[in-house]
Amino acid sequence: MNTLEVKNLCTHFFTRAGVVKAVDGVSFSIGRGKVLGLVGESGSGKTVTGFSILGLVDPPGRIVSGEIRFKGQNIVGLGEEELRRLRGNRIAMIFQDPMMTLNPVLRVDTQMIETVLAHDNCSREEARQRSRDALGMVGIPSPDERLKSYPHQFSGGMRQRVAIAIALLHRPDLIVADEPTTALDVTIQGQILAEVQKLATNLGTSLVWITHDLSVVAGLADEIAVMYAGRVVEQGEVNTVLDGPYHPYTHGLIGSVPSRNKRGEPLRQIPGMTPSLLSLPAGCAFKTRCTRADAACETMPDLAELSPGHLARCVHPHQGAEA
Amino acid sequence: MALYLLRRLMQSGFVLVAMSLLVFLGVYAVGDPVEILISPDADQEERERAVRALGLDLPLWQQYAVFVGRALQGDLGRSFVFNEPAIQLILQRMPATLELAFGSMFISILIGLPLGLYAGLKPEGRLSKTIMAGSILGFSLPSFWVGLMLIMLFAVQLGWLPSTGRGETALLFGTRWSFLTADGLAHILLPAINLSLFKISLVIRLTRAGVRETMLMDYVKFARAKGLTPFRITFVHVFKNIMIPVVTVLGLELGGTIAFSVVTESVFAWPGMGKLIIDSINVLDRPVIVAYLMMIVLMFIIINLVVDIVYTLLDPRVRLEGKA
Numbered sequence: 001m002n003t004l005e006v007k008n009l010c011t012h013f014f015t016r017a018g019v020v021k022a023v024d025g026v027s028f029s030i031g032r033g034k035v036l037g038l039v040g041e042s043g044s045g046k047t048v049t050g051f052s053i054l055g056l057v058d059p060p061g062r063i064v065s066g067e068i069r070f071k072g073q074n075i076v077g078l079g080e081e082e083l084r085r086l087r088g089n090r091i092a093m094i095f096q097d098p099m100m101t102l103n104p105v106l107r108v109d110t111q112m113i114e115t116v117l118a119h120d121n122c123s124r125e126e127a128r129q130r131s132r133d134a135l136g137m138v139g140i141p142s143p144d145e146r147l148k149s150y151p152h153q154f155s156g157g158m159r160q161r162v163a164i165a166i167a168l169l170h171r172p173d174l175i176v177a178d179e180p181t182t183a184l185d186v187t188i189q190g191q192i193l194a195e196v197q198k199l200a201t202n203l204g205t206s207l208v209w210i211t212h213d214l215s216v217v218a219g220l221a222d223e224i225a226v227m228y229a230g231r232v233v234e235q236g237e238v239n240t241v242l243d244g245p246y247h248p249y250t251h252g253l254i255g256s257v258p259s260r261n262k263r264g265e266p267l268r269q270i271p272g273m274t275p276s277l278l279s280l281p282a283g284c285a286f287k288t289r290c291t292r293a294d295a296a297c298e299t300m301p302d303l304a305e306l307s308p309g310h311l312a313r314c315v316h317p318h319q320g321a322e323a
Numbered sequence: 324m325a326l327y328l329l330r331r332l333m334q335s336g337f338v339l340v341a342m343s344l345l346v347f348l349g350v351y352a353v354g355d356p357v358e359i360l361i362s363p364d365a366d367q368e369e370r371e372r373a374v375r376a377l378g379l380d381l382p383l384w385q386q387y388a389v390f391v392g393r394a395l396q397g398d399l400g401r402s403f404v405f406n407e408p409a410i411q412l413i414l415q416r417m418p419a420t421l422e423l424a425f426g427s428m429f430i431s432i433l434i435g436l437p438l439g440l441y442a443g444l445k446p447e448g449r450l451s452k453t454i455m456a457g458s459i460l461g462f463s464l465p466s467f468w469v470g471l472m473l474i475m476l477f478a479v480q481l482g483w484l485p486s487t488g489r490g491e492t493a494l495l496f497g498t499r500w501s502f503l504t505a506d507g508l509a510h511i512l513l514p515a516i517n518l519s520l521f522k523i524s525l526v527i528r529l530t531r532a533g534v535r536e537t538m539l540m541d542y543v544k545f546a547r548a549k550g551l552t553p554f555r556i557t558f559v560h561v562f563k564n565i566m567i568p569v570v571t572v573l574g575l576e577l578g579g580t581i582a583f584s585v586v587t588e589s590v591f592a593w594p595g596m597g598k599l600i601i602d603s604i605n606v607l608d609r610p611v612i613v614a615y616l617m618m619i620v621l622m623f624i625i626i627n628l629v630v631d632i633v634y635t636l637l638d639p640r641v642r643l644e645g646k647a
Contacts, residue, residue, distance in 0.1 A: 088550030100541035
């Protein structure tokens with residue numbers, strides 16, 4: 001059984017200006033111990049997808065349709081208390097900005113022990129022990145001492161390690177990581193990625209790794225789903241997609257990675273901006289920025305399996321391995 | 324910490340000196356107490372003798388020097404009217420004002436915090452909107468009018484609560500307090516409520532703003548993602564963060580209440596310092612006015628210091644250091 005199966009998820013925000021379809025019919029699944037890279041620009045709906053999985057979408061937003069099956073059980077529409085028991089316990093989340101995720105006025109031990117006690121009926125001493133072990137596991141030196149510190153006494157990288165340690169406290173089946181390395185230095189980013197990869201393999205934890213950084217996904221993920229304007233536009237095994245993208249958007253994303261550029265040539269970019277979700281063009285949402293767009297793009301193409309296990313939502317796909 | 328306290332102490336000394344100069348000059352500009360204190364039909368000789376006895380014949384700088392010299396020995400002068408040491412007069416009245424101020428502070432926290440918390444957590448609810456509208460009333464109604472209305476309703480119409488005086492008192496630490504007896508408590512209730520209305524509104528608005536701001540922070544969302552109960556998120560994660568602005572403002576308010584509860588004390592005939600200072604100003608009893616203002620300056624200095632120390636307990640990022 002897959003750890004997570006998302007089917008046709010629609011999460012919409014009902015604002016005064018109109019309905020924002022932040023996530024519109026997204027489907028994917030993740031097996032045990034596997035890593036899914038959820039890739040897209042800001043505003044493509046990847047973070048909202050992550051929050052939907054944890055049932056943390058705040059009003060005016062809500063999940064309007066679709067299923068999120070966690071180990072076979074549909075968790076859409078579960079009561080708040082049932083969701084709370086899953087959150088931090090079986091499904092954990094790591095946030096983007098480590099400077100903001102820890103409460104500045106509470107000590108690290110308070111914030112870790114409360115997480116243990118929220119789900120397990122054990123003694124404070126045992127909870128402290130487990131917190132200390134978790135800190136040690138993510139590579140924080142002298143965890144006993146560090147437990148007594150406040151968040152501002154840690155560097156950004158160390159804080160993110162603490163957040164990861166908190167996520168690991170209950171050895172969850174699934175971790176949703178929302179750009180957890182974006183705010184960090186490259187060297188720290190590398191360390192954290194290696195650490196997470198090791199832990200996921202050892203503990204059999206599945207990961208949804210949300211990022212806009214393809215180089216991170218290339219090294220970490222098993223599968224990749226590229227999102228654009230609330231929809232998945234391309235999906236498949238990570239190497240297949242990165243080596244031979246079908247969708248012009250994925251193509252452009254890969255082309256935008258500076259290190260792939262030849263020295264002296266102007267950097268490549270995707271022209272234009274992500275369209276406003278309030279006024280999406282009819283048909284393919286990417287057509288206004290696409291060089292291949294024509295009259296056929298006026299109707300929204302389906303996400304079609306163009307080769308085994310490799311899906312794309314495009315009328316004029318690139319020919320596989322030409323990238 | 325020790326260095327910090329030393330530095331604070333020196334700063335406080337400067338503030339005291341500056342204030343004493345201002346107060347002294349200000350009070351002498353207001354008017355000549357001789358006209359009020361000495362009976363009009365006293366002859367010239369009597370007048371001069373009285374003026375000399377009060378030390379009013381000396382030039383201003385000498386009067387100030389005499390005042391400072393005595394003040395350093397703990398003597399802030401004798402009241403012209405009561406012929407008692409001014410400091411003693413003030414200290415006699417202080418417990419009454421203190422218990423009234425703390426009582427009103429207690430009420431405002433007891434009522435303001437829960438209401439503000441509720442209004443912050445459910446900003447769209449009907450009850451929240453009622454609370455916020457009510458807090459505007461609390462801000463804008465003049466306290467003397469509210470005091471009169473309270474007396475009319477609870478003392479005159481319903482006859483539930485007494486409206487004047489301190490009632491029965493009991494002895495604690497060598498002074499008499501009203502809040503220790505049932506009768507005293509009944510007496511303190513109306514003036515304390517009167518004095519707390521403004522502060523309740525203040526606490527409501529501060530708490531609500533703080534809660535709404537804090538609820539949007541990533542660490543609250545992360546706390547939810549950890550699977551904490553809403554109760555723990557509200558009362559540990561949010562609460563500790565909103566206490567910082569609340570403590571600051573209430574600290575300043577406490578000083579203001581002790582110093583300037585004049586109106587309420589007058590309306591309820593509460594024999595506190597506020598009434599004493601008004602009476603003293605009316606008869607230009609200079610030593611009492613000066614001593615009172617100096618006491619108030621001292622009190623503000625102490626309150627600010629306590630607030631700063633409470634900060635370090637609430638916010639670990641604040642460390643009291645000897646930095647300028």
